[in-house]
Each structure stands twice: as structure tokens, then as C-alpha cells.
Amino acid sequence: MNGITLQSSMYSKAPPPLPLVLGWGEQVPPATRFAPLADSWTLHSGARLRKGRIAYETLGKRSLNDDNSVLILTGLSPDAHIASHEADPSPGWWEKMVGPGKPIDTSRWFVICVNTLGSCKGSTGPASIDPDSGLIYGHEFPELSIEDMADAAAQVLDHLGIAVSACVIGTSMGGMSALSFLVRHPGRAASHINISGAAEASTFAIAIRSLQREAIRNDPKWQNGHYTQDDYPLKGMLMARKLGVISYRSAVEWEGRFGRRKLDPTLSLMYSKGQQLYEIESYLNHQAHTFARSFDPNCYLYLSSCMDRFSIKDEPQADLSEGLAPAGLLRALVLGVDTDILFPPEQQQDIAEALSKNRVDCRYQCLPCTQGHDSFLIDYSRFGPQISRFLRSI
């Protein structure tokens, strides 16, 4: 495990020691815990992964009869630090949603947030060090799939000794890996919340993501994945992230928020020789710079491609309800947003209908948020009560 000592007790409150050996692209929050992956594990592609690990954080306390765990699978970019807790009081990426008295109430639930396999936030991925070579995997990392993320999450439950999770929650890409978890590990979840997820990528989403990957690969500094921190494909990452932000938000939000406001009205007649004229350009730039150095480019390429290739259906022509038949759930909540262009609400409706066909007690809600795909990270007034009500009912 690359010099990493796994925590000796699953109940240990002290954060585990940080791994001694990290690839330079890896950025791991301090309270991260690690579960070992099956050694020489055969991935969905048939490739093998040696001595892998999966990063997670837990919040709240396990009940005596182990019936209160909520497993959370994330989108592309988050780490396992979902919200502040004793071992790491810094705010997490879903701070307003998770905690005592919050919609995902840690005074009742034992929350396990898993960092995606293939990410650079603690779980093994292209930014990790290959135990065989001692070098960073980079572009030589084995072929990865959403199914592997699901199987890795199941191994976190194994590691913790939890047979059945009360609820599996997946957001965005995590909505894909959660569906995969349900059908590949039937019986290991009693209920499910799918937030702005999909059973397979839309054509439009594939188009956008293929351009994001092209932007990174086009950057001469990408060097077929052999970049360094000092010689980093920053321009490619900025372009990829800006494209991402365009697909994560909505035209209607931006019209109201930025409109045509200029950064400097005196520049009004200037031809834009590279300088930014409008607030929207400055916003995109800021968002992109915040992200571009915090996420490993090779990891980005791998996770992005996983989303394109995922489908819960065995055959393209199959009915979605057949693909979801093994899930064996009792109840589900499926949430989408009417301004989402990346995971449009029709996709969540499809999931809900397929679950209902499989006799899952399923509620679907398309929320009228303006922030597009990212709404679940912003519009707590709409998402919070939905999630809270569902979790109180199970």
C-alpha cells in the first residue's frame, strides 16, 4: 500500500496517518481513510489493478445493529471530504447538506463518502504511483469504467463490515456509479437517491466531453500524459474546465447573473485581442483557474471517458427497466433539474420510470432551479427538503 498504514480500528476517531508516498497530482484531505482494494483486482475492462486503495471519509456514528449507513458516490471532481466533522473541521463540498440536523442528518446516519476510483484525491488513479514501477501511472493506468467505481465502493462497505447500506446516494457521475452499484451488488442497498444522474450519457454530453479531452490533449505540455508540475498542461485544463462550467450551468442563470456587463466600459469598442471584455468571461476564467491545478489532467481524461462509455443497459436497444431489474431496491428518490443540459431531466425521468417498472416505490421530481446541472451544489432550498423528507421516511 505504498507505505500507507490503514486504520487499525474502523471506529478509530483519530485520522489515519497520511500516506507517505503520493503521486504529485494527488491531493488528499486530512481526515481521509483508506480501504485496500482486492489485490491484483480484475477491472471491468479485463485489465488488472495491483495494490489499489480507495479513499473515503465517514461522519456520524454507526448504529449497534448497523442499519444506518448512507453511502455517497460523487461526481467527477469532489474528494471524500463531504462536510466538516471532528477529524476535519474545514467545510466540505456538500457542507450544507450533510451534518447534524441537516438534510443528510449525521445525528441519525453514518455517512460514508467515497472518493471515486481513478480520482486524484486519495483513491488509486492515474496520478498514483504504480507499485510495480515506482513511477506515476499517468496515461498507462489500466482501462477504467464506471462499473469499477461501483465495485470499489462495495469494497469500502466490505472493509467496514457493512452488509447493507440503508441508502446509496449518487450525484452526477455518482448517479451513474450508484446505479451500477445497485445492479452489480443487489441487496447491498435498501434505498437510493439519484441526483442529476443518468443511466447512460447523452449524445450531447459525449460531444462536450470529447471536446474537453481534446483540449487537454491539444496542449503541447500534456506530452501524452508525461507532464510535470513545472511543465503542466494548464491551458488545456483551463479550456476543459471552462467548457465544463458552460455545461454545468445554464443560459438563463447567466443572463440574469452576468448579462452583458462589461469588466471595463471603456473597452467597449476594442477588438478582444485576448483580453476579457465581459464579466461572464472573467467568471469562466476564475472558475477554471480554481480547478485547473487542483485536479490531475490524466485523472480528468480517464473519468471523463468513463462517463461517455457507461450504460446500465447490456444492449443499446434493451429497455432500461431490464438493465435496472437486478437492483432489488425498496424505495428510491430521483431528482433532476429542468435547466440541466448535461444530464437533462428526461434522463432522471427514465431512471424513475425504469425503477417503478421494477416495483420500486420511486418518487421523481424535476426541480425548477436555474443553475443547471450544478443546482444540487447550490440550491439547497429546493434539494434539501426533498432529500430530508425521503431520508426521514426510510
Add this chain to the structure above:
Amino acid sequence: MNGITLQSSMYSKAPPPLPLVLGWGEQVPPATRFAPLADSWTLHSGARLRKGRIAYETLGKRSLNDDNSVLILTGLSPDAHIASHEADPSPGWWEKMVGPGKPIDTSRWFVICVNTLGSCKGSTGPASIDPDSGLIYGHEFPELSIEDMADAAAQVLDHLGIAVSACVIGTSMGGMSALSFLVRHPGRAASHINISGAAEASTFAIAIRSLQREAIRNDPKWQNGHYTQDDYPLKGMLMARKLGVISYRSAVEWEGRFGRRKLDPTLSLMYSKGQQLYEIESYLNHQAHTFARSFDPNCYLYLSSCMDRFSIKDEPQADLSEGLAPAGLLRALVLGVDTDILFPPEQQQDIAEALSKNRVDCRYQCLPCTQGHDSFLIDYSRFGPQISRFLRSI
């Protein structure tokens, strides 16, 4: 005029001689005619343009009392060859719309299609040769605005000796320059058809276009505009055009047309190390390669920026109807498409309402086409009858 002989008679049927000196990025159809621009013309930015010319083609015959001219202003990429005619029998970019018996019926109308100022298809632009230096303008071309395109079009009418055009038609960016023409040259058009145009760019459109320009500038071969044919920013242009195609079409069209069909089913588990897996990727690639070498990158940067900066309103808070007040039109037809994300139908509705407030007899129609912004180039069954009916009524 760089060795160009302008046609001696405006009624000459023979195509004018091709210009002897062209910048290498300029690509001029054989039947193109040229009108000289006012020498040392002061542009909207205050910069001056020396010895410019504007390219156009004409179809049909002028009536004796000169009341049958239809002036057509185009989107970013087209040249002046709108449809086949005697002097150039090759198909034009709007072949099915313009010709004898077609919606824009050249047995009745004298059609003048203007190549946009700043383009590389015959009109003076960044790809042209600077008469002062003898070198290609490139990135040193004067600052350009939509208003200049409108004024240049008026100079084509001057050159032809036409006082009033029966109808000014503008598509896409041409819808912007047509509105500018109407308010800057009141009384020179009796009616107007605005197709998928806008009175100002939306925030979303600015965002998309700023990324397209960034993609070109990011390409190391762009070299601040000093590229050559042999050392050409192809990757940047491909990326810019792919982004363009994403914004020109629609998710609903692609879902039906390409879905998730793979180019090679055996590649299903491959991590996409640059290769294309899906038909949608191959489609984008093909579309981009068709365009990338046919349009000059510097011209693209200039025209793209013009669209961002254009607003028919003097002040951001002004009412659109004030901006359009000088137009002095009798009748107008405004067409949009419900799947257009780049020039969304709300923008055409705004134009129609503003014209109506100014007592223009204005009809607005939002057409249910699936091909997004590009629908007017494809869906003739919906656009043709609308345009045909309007032109028959004037």
C-alpha cells in the same frame, strides 16, 4: 484596389476578372463582384480602413424602376455565392432558398448577397493585403464592428445605384448586421426578414465564442496571428469549429441522429486515448475538418468578437424598441427556432415586439425545427413557405 479591376458596368453579365492579388487566406468564388469602399473610411471604432472593397454576387434582373432588390447579409462563414446562376453554376450556400421559382424567387427579385466585411471570401478583412505595407493585415487589421458590416452593405447599394432595397434579409450574424443597417440607414429598406438573429449577443453565446477564440489563440501555431499556410493553427481551428457545431445544432437532433452508436463496437471497453469511439465524435471531426482550412483564423477571431460586442441599444438598460426606432420599416418577418441555443427564440421574439412597438407590421414565428441555430440552412420545408409567403405579400 490591389490590382483589381472593378466591373465597368453594373449590368455586365460576365463575371469580373478575379483579383490579381489575394491574401493567401482569401477564397473567392468565381462570380464574385467587388464594390470599392470609401477610401480612408472611418470605421465604427474610429480606426481607418484604406482602399477596402466589399464582395457581392447578384442573381436575377433589376426591374426598370429599381424596386425589386433583395439585399442578403450572411452569417459568419458564407461567401457571396448564395446560389447557382449563369456566371457560377456551382451550388451556393442557400441553394434551395434562392433561384427561379424558389422562396426567394430570382424571376421576380434582384438578389444581392454581400460577403461580410472582415471575412476572407473577397471582402477586405484580416486575410487581405494591407495596401500600405504590402503584407497581409492579420492581427493588425483595424478594429471591426457589426456596424461596419452594415455600412459596407449600404455602400454596395450605393455602388449599384440602388436607393431603396425592397427587403433586407439577415441570417444569424447577418440578422445583427441587418438590424444595424436598418437603424443606421433608415429609408434604404422597405421590409425586413430576420432569421435566427439577435439585437445583441446572449451571455451564453459570449461564453461559447470566447472559448472558440481561446482555442485558436491557445494553438502555438497561431503565433499572434502570424501563421502561414504551412504552419497553420489547425488544432485550434478544429476545436473552435467543433464548439461552433455544438452551439449550432441541438441535443434533440443528435440524440435521434447519432444516439450512442459506436464507430467500432469492439472498442467498447477501450479508454479513449485520443481515438474516437462514437459517431457523434466522428461527425464533429468531419464538420470541423471541412471548415478549418476554408476560413482564415484571424478573420474568425475578428468576426466572432464583433458578434459579442454588438448591441442595437445605445445603453444596456435602454428599451430595445428605442434602439430600433429609426428603422422606419413597413413590414417585417422574424423567424426563430425553438431548439436554437446560440440565438434562442426569445431574442427573435424581442426583435419582433420591438419592431411592432415601432408600428412595423411584423410577424414573428418560432419554428419547431430540431436542427437548432442551423435550421434555416436545412429545414427548407419550414423556412421556405414562411419566406415565400412574406416576399409574395410585399
